[in-house]
Amino acid sequence: MGPNEAGQRRQRKDIIDKVTGRARYTSDLEVPGMAFARLVRSKVAHGAIRNIDTSAALALPGVVCVVTAKDFEHLDMYYGESVLDQPFLSVDRVRYIGEPFAGVVAETQEIADRAAELVRLEVEELPILENAAAAMHAETLIHPERPADPELANVCSRSVFEYGDVDRALAEAVYVHEATYTFPAVYHYAMEPHAYLAEWTSAGLDMWAGTQQPHKVRADLARIFGVPHNQVRVRVPYVGGGYGSKGQAKYEPVTAAMALVAQRPVRLVNSINESFHTVIRHAAVVTMRTGIGADGRIIARDSQVVYDTGAYADKGPRVARKGAYRSAGPYSIPNSRAVGIAVYSNRVPAGAFRGFSTPQVVWAGESAVDEIARHLKMSPLEYRKRFLTERGEPFLGDDAPMDADLPQGLQLAADAIGWDQPRPPGRGRGVGSGVKDGGGGAARVEAEVHLHRDGSVEVVASTIELGQGPQTAYAQIAADGLRARFEDVRVRAVDTWGQRFDPGTNASRSTISVGSAVYDAACQVYAQVCDAAEQVMGTSQDLRLDGPDVVAGGQRKPFVEVLAEVRRLQPDWLGSVSAIGVQDTTKGDGPLGYSSSFYEVGHSAVEVEVDPETGVLTLVKCASVADVGFAINPEGCEGQDEGSTVMGLGHTLYEELEFNGPELINPSLVDYRVPRAEDLPHDFHTILLENRDGPGPFGSKGAGEGGTLGIAPAVANALEDATGVRIRDLPLTPERVWRALRAHEEAQQLNIAEDRS
Amino acid sequence: METEFTLNGHAEVVDAPDHELLIDTLRARMRLTGTKRSCDVEICGACTVLRDGQAISACTTLTADVDGADVVTVEGLADGDELHPVQQAFVDHSAAQCGFCTPGMVMSVVALCLEYPDADEERIKEYLSSTLCRCTGYVKIIEAAQQALEQM
Numbered sequence: 001m002g003p004n005e006a007g008q009r010r011q012r013k014d015i016i017d018k019v020t021g022r023a024r025y026t027s028d029l030e031v032p033g034m035a036f037a038r039l040v041r042s043k044v045a046h047g048a049i050r051n052i053d054t055s056a057a058l059a060l061p062g063v064v065c066v067v068t069a070k071d072f073e074h075l076d077m078y079y080g081e082s083v084l085d086q087p088f089l090s091v092d093r094v095r096y097i098g099e100p101f102a103g104v105v106a107e108t109q110e111i112a113d114r115a116a117e118l119v120r121l122e123v124e125e126l127p128i129l130e131n132a133a134a135a136m137h138a139e140t141l142i143h144p145e146r147p148a149d150p151e152l153a154n155v156c157s158r159s160v161f162e163y164g165d166v167d168r169a170l171a172e173a174v175y176v177h178e179a180t181y182t183f184p185a186v187y188h189y190a191m192e193p194h195a196y197l198a199e200w201t202s203a204g205l206d207m208w209a210g211t212q213q214p215h216k217v218r219a220d221l222a223r224i225f226g227v228p229h230n231q232v233r234v235r236v237p238y239v240g241g242g243y244g245s246k247g248q249a250k251y252e253p254v255t256a257a258m259a260l261v262a263q264r265p266v267r268l269v270n271s272i273n274e275s276f277h278t279v280i281r282h283a284a285v286v287t288m289r290t291g292i293g294a295d296g297r298i299i300a301r302d303s304q305v306v307y308d309t310g311a312y313a314d315k316g317p318r319v320a321r322k323g324a325y326r327s328a329g330p331y332s333i334p335n336s337r338a339v340g341i342a343v344y345s346n347r348v349p350a351g352a353f354r355g356f357s358t359p360q361v362v363w364a365g366e367s368a369v370d371e372i373a374r375h376l377k378m379s380p381l382e383y384r385k386r387f388l389t390e391r392g393e394p395f396l397g398d399d400a401p402m403d404a405d406l407p408q409g410l411q412l413a414a415d416a417i418g419w420d421q422p423r424p425p426g427r428g429r430g431v432g433s434g435v436k437d438g439g440g441g442a443a444r445v446e447a448e449v450h451l452h453r454d455g456s457v458e459v460v461a462s463t464i465e466l467g468q469g470p471q472t473a474y475a476q477i478a479a480d481g482l483r484a485r486f487e488d489v490r491v492r493a494v495d496t497w498g499q500r501f502d503p504g505t506n507a508s509r510s511t512i513s514v515g516s517a518v519y520d521a522a523c524q525v526y527a528q529v530c531d532a533a534e535q536v537m538g539t540s541q542d543l544r545l546d547g548p549d550v551v552a553g554g555q556r557k558p559f560v561e562v563l564a565e566v567r568r569l570q571p572d573w574l575g576s577v578s579a580i581g582v583q584d585t586t587k588g589d590g591p592l593g594y595s596s597s598f599y600e601v602g603h604s605a606v607e608v609e610v611d612p613e614t615g616v617l618t619l620v621k622c623a624s625v626a627d628v629g630f631a632i633n634p635e636g637c638e639g640q641d642e643g644s645t646v647m648g649l650g651h652t653l654y655e656e657l658e659f660n661g662p663e664l665i666n667p668s669l670v671d672y673r674v675p676r677a678e679d680l681p682h683d684f685h686t687i688l689l690e691n692r693d694g695p696g697p698f699g700s701k702g703a704g705e706g707g708t709l710g711i712a713p714a715v716a717n718a719l720e721d722a723t724g725v726r727i728r729d730l731p732l733t734p735e736r737v738w739r740a741l742r743a744h745e746e747a748q749q750l751n752i753a754e755d756r757s
Numbered sequence: 758m759e760t761e762f763t764l765n766g767h768a769e770v771v772d773a774p775d776h777e778l779l780i781d782t783l784r785a786r787m788r789l790t791g792t793k794r795s796c797d798v799e800i801c802g803a804c805t806v807l808r809d810g811q812a813i814s815a816c817t818t819l820t821a822d823v824d825g826a827d828v829v830t831v832e833g834l835a836d837g838d839e840l841h842p843v844q845q846a847f848v849d850h851s852a853a854q855c856g857f858c859t860p861g862m863v864m865s866v867v868a869l870c871l872e873y874p875d876a877d878e879e880r881i882k883e884y885l886s887s888t889l890c891r892c893t894g895y896v897k898i899i900e901a902a903q904q905a906l907e908q909m
Contacts, residue, residue, distance in 0.1 A: 011848060012848075015853055015856075016840075016848065018859045018860075019831075019847045019853065019860075019863055020791070022791070030788075109785075188891075189889075191857040191891055192795065193795070240795075240855050240856070240857030466854075466855055467854030635897075638896075639854060639892075640854075642895075643891075647894075668796070668798060669796040669889070670798050670800055675894075676885075677883075677885040677898070680895055680899075
């Protein structure tokens with residue numbers, strides 16, 4: 001039976017709370033006896049700690065406690081995603097400007113802020129490695145305890161993927177294109193800064209956190225504080241944006257540590273300046289050699305991607321690994337070698353950010369393919385369509401077969417901007433396609449559905465409502481499994497106490513993974529209701545739930561009565577009919593250590609206009625195609641793709657974290673420019689491609705990251721189309737475009753002069 | 758010092774230090790947490806409230822500066838369960854995702870409707886550029902603003 005509720009436009013479950021100001025975020029929470037915290041952050045980029053003087057801060061009236069690593073020598077203070085290299089407060093060394101080395105707890109936020117300024121850090125300064133380029137060839141090591149790389153210094157991780165014979169193919173190629181592309185460090189700007197509230201009780205640690213990974217955080221807290229998982233509770237209210245910045249542990253451990261010493265509930269809410277100094281997206285340098293065969297096909301790609309992971313690994317090793325892997329896509333390339341290196345530097349740590357390593361390599365790859373098509377005098381659109389990985393073809397050597405029709409999606413995007421129409425003078429058009437393998441589906445997750453005796457439905461699923469809409473989509477999925485009404489379904493907020501494990505709300509994985517478990521649970525409950533109806537009503541024909549009633553075979557009966565008769569109990573001793581749904585996808589044995597469970601696909605097409613006097617680049621038209629398989633909540637899918645495209649426009653045109661040496665110099669919304677309403681393309685389309693070819697409920701796939709992938713190269717490709725100028729560094733600011741136009745003009749004049757002489 | 762003002766239709770007297778910001782008075786003192794704190798420098802608009810019908814940023818307004826004024830926050834818009842037309846427009850267009858910008862965005866659209874009742878799309882985009890959203894890409898917010906302008 002096809003979906004009835006899924007696929008419909010429905011009012012978001014969370015929206016009344018959000019438009020009325022009633023929605024509660026961690027930064028809004030208060031509990032009795034709560035004290036306020038502020039972290040004290042290093043002004044030195046790299047130094048060995050000699051002393052931390054807390055006496056002046058402690059003397060301030062209203063200060064509850066001031067903590068440093070010395071207070072926690074009995075604990076394992078380190079955490080991290082794959083490398084446990086980050087202490088929750090500096091131990092022995094500070095490694096970046098903004099690193100927390102002490103925490104102040106006080107009766108009011110104002111006192112905590114004042115006291116934080118009184119804590120003195122004395123260090124013996126160490127040589128500063130201001131970025132990855134400097135760190136790779138330095139003698140100083142930021143983490144001397146980490147294993148050494150055979151070639152370079154300060155390597156946090158190195159991943160190599162190789163198949164076919166790249167060197168031979170490059171030697172045989174009729175044309176080899178080689179170029180280096182750079183992608184700047186950028187900041188998520190989740191509008192709610194990182195926020196936490198921790199309290200220790202006789203039952204253990206009770207934590208409220210704005211996190212995307214509460215179960216991962218629970219495990220980290222349990223390990224650090226030496227308590228079992230059943231004594232750590234992580235509750236997640238609404239979260240004011242994540243985009244990766246609230247994955248894995250951030251300041252949960254230090255908040256819990258402060259609460260432990262203070263012996264009171266402690267709330268820590270970052271300022272935005274502090275969140276700028278918490279986690280960022282990796283700056284990357286991508287060097288690519290691409291070999292072309294006689295028929296124009298890409299026969300080889302050799303790429304090296306260097307990601308600046310900053311002072312601590314965070315998710316850097318996985319970013320570098322996946323980025324390297326994805327640098328060979330989304331074309332069918334028979335010979336590939338990809339090296340991904342995450343390098344430590346004395347910068348703010350870099351971690352997960354929407355697209356997870358992929359925008360950086362798609363920026364390079366889709367720029368390079370455009371350059372190649374132009375060199376071959378082929379249409380960039382037709383060239384791509386000819387060589388994109390075909391449906392059913394193994395992806396990148398031997399990963400799971402491509403589950404999408406890539407040329408179809410790209411053509412849709414091109415059509416939406418009128419690709420075949422004559423180009424108005426001064427304008428250019430470009431396209432870009434990105435594919436991100438979905439690894440997050442490889443998990444065993446569970447979800448609960450409870451049909452209460454009054455006919456209301458409760459879904460318990462450990463997906464965080466970050467705004468991407470699981471509370472609405474899961475309600476639609478459950479309503480379909482139960483043949484119930486959407487309005488009767490509610491989805492609970494996440495609480496690790498009593499709720500089922502989930503690895504995290506990230507990687508566009510929730511709908512296909514947890515959503516499938518929700519559907520399974522709902523179908524099981526439906527089967528139980530059918531069974532009860534057969535016994536009580538003598539029929540379950542076309543059974544559906546209509547509010548409090550069961551409707552089947554032309555009859556209608558209150559569910560509570562059906563249940564009371566089946567269970568032979570009085571109605572007010574009845575609870576609910578419940579089931580646990582399971583989605584169990586083993587990881588497979590693809591190149592990344594798992595097989596992709598689906599492919600997240602984004603195609604972008606743009607038409608730009610360039611002002612040669614100012615270098616200002618205007619997006620006249622922009623179309624994004626999100627291949628979502630099936631849109632469970634179409635408005636939600638559109639909103640996700642619109643949002644991710646505009647976020648991608650940020651790193652394309654405006655956003656760049658600027659550093660003076662190791663110091664971040666624009667950690668403020670005054671100086672860090674994110675897209676605004678007036679920056680929207682004049683003609684902006686999001687198209688949902690629904691071929692029902694995904695592994696999620698009703699053929700759905702993950703969505704929400706695809707829009708960030710192809711937009712930057714599409715714009716740069718359109719810029720070349722309009723002006724003949726190729727820019728390989730982001731963002732495409734007016735100054736950068738203007739300088740490139742001038743250089744191009746001068747080069748042309750020089751050519752003319754040379755021709756004349 | 759004492760500041761007297763009207764807050765969401767009720768007369769209030771607040772005895773706050775001279776340097777107290779309106780955002781802290783609202784959030785910490787009055788426990789009206791609908792007004793959100795994000796950028797702290799009057800760029801993001803998450804703390805937008807109305808002072809005598811005009812949009813201001815509570816993060817850069819001294820509480821003393823609303824003395825005698827009529828202040829409306831997001832909590833003051835709905836009449837019981839009946840949403841304000843701007844709130845309803847946001848509901849109708851799914852114009853919120855994480856929702857953290859939403860109270861400020863709603864207040865900005867209310868101010869826009871008061872200030873430019875005939876605003877066209879360009880005016881809407883320009884006006885809302887002082888209120889940031891990182892989730893939605895603004896498309897559905899602009900649609901909501903258009904609906905609100907038609908209905909008010």
